[in-house]
Amino acid sequence: MKNIFAPLLILGCLFLFASCHSSKVDNNREVRDVFLSDSSTVLDLTAEAVPLDLLCPTGILVIDTFLLVLQHAEDTYIKVYSLDNYHFLGDFLRRGGGPNEVNVFGGFTQWFVEEGEAKALIQSYPQYVAVLNINQSLQKKEAVFEKVYSFTGDTNKTIFAESNAAFLIKDGLFLLTKDPVRSQRKEDYNMYFELYDYDANLVLNSFYAMNIPYLSLNIPAFYQGTMTLKPDKKKIAVFCRFLNMYTITDLTQAKASQYFPDGKSFDLEKIKSAPGHYYWAVCSTDQKLIALSKKGVRPEDLQKDQSSSEIHFLDWDGHILYRLMIKDNIKCISIDEVNGLLYAVLMNDSIVKYNVQSFLDS
Secondary structure (H helix, E strand, O other), X not given: OOOOOOOHHHHHHHHHHHHOOOOOOOEEOOEEEEEOOOOOEEEEOOOEEOOOOOOOOOEEEEEOOEEEEEOOOOOEEEEEEEOOOOOEEEEEEEEOXXXXXEOEEOOOOOEEEEOOEEEEEEEEEOOEEEEEEHHHXXXXXXXXXXXXXEXXXXXXXXXXXXXXXXXXXXXXXXXXXXXXXXXXXXXXOOOEEEEEEOOOOEEEEEEEOOOOHHHHOOOHHHHOEEEEEOOOOOEEEEEEOOOOOEEEEEOOOOEEEEEEOOOOOOOHXXXXXXXXXXXXXXXXXXXXXXXXXXXXXXXXHOOOOOOOEEEEEEEOOOOEEEEEEEOOOEEEEEEEOOOOEEEEEEOOOOEEEEEOHHHHHO
């Protein structure tokens, strides 16, 4: 992501829409179904090894001239390498409860370059959300937070505890992904968002990202997914982990579309009797969505070396443009838009890259 401040027109639309709902917030459920016909181009793609040998990498992020690798098993979460030659530059973000440390850190959800410096949003559940300055952290050899939004007060700790990922729309304005279970919405496990004014401690608007009727049943895992915020902050996409579907929400209108790649709705009994993994990771540019599909692999086969992957290139209108068949069993991905490379961590902990320039350009 490039700049954390969206155009004033976008923010104006958000605030205008929010102001109409600030006195009484209702969950808007404007979600339409889109049944897709498969007109995508199918191609094979092979990897090139990246010369890094790390123990249990669990996340990867390309930003500016840096390659960041996340390791949850280490006391220091983030290692940084030069994108040019993969030389080690430093590590930071320690585990713990002290200043500039994190308690529970899930992974990278939002990042951007601002005034020539790389920055990422750090969410330490359940205490705070912070803006991490990567350049300054490397210089000072410790995590440097430019801004910390604390959620430990009596008035705001509940709203954060009920949330999963948090996205910063502008200073003090968050888009929160609500956890249906922790929000105690047992009658409805569909994922929804809240637009939250931190300074006023006020939910401005609330709207659903999906609307699957059978998610009212006692199967909460089905709402889980991976998501990406469009760099201009006009849209957010959610790709489901246990359902072959994804949704794209227009944040300026609080309206969502849910897409069914198989061209039809689900057979609930079939899913319950033979569960599988579908979308595991997603990243984006202004023009494209890049999603990692596990193709419905059964849970017992998920981490086997012989399990393969697909990379789906989509536009922000939800159309799948390319399906790239990959023999590697991929765990997570990150896009290097400048050099046209897709970086990936495999289930066997290898780090590789794929040349995807032609798919970004077309």
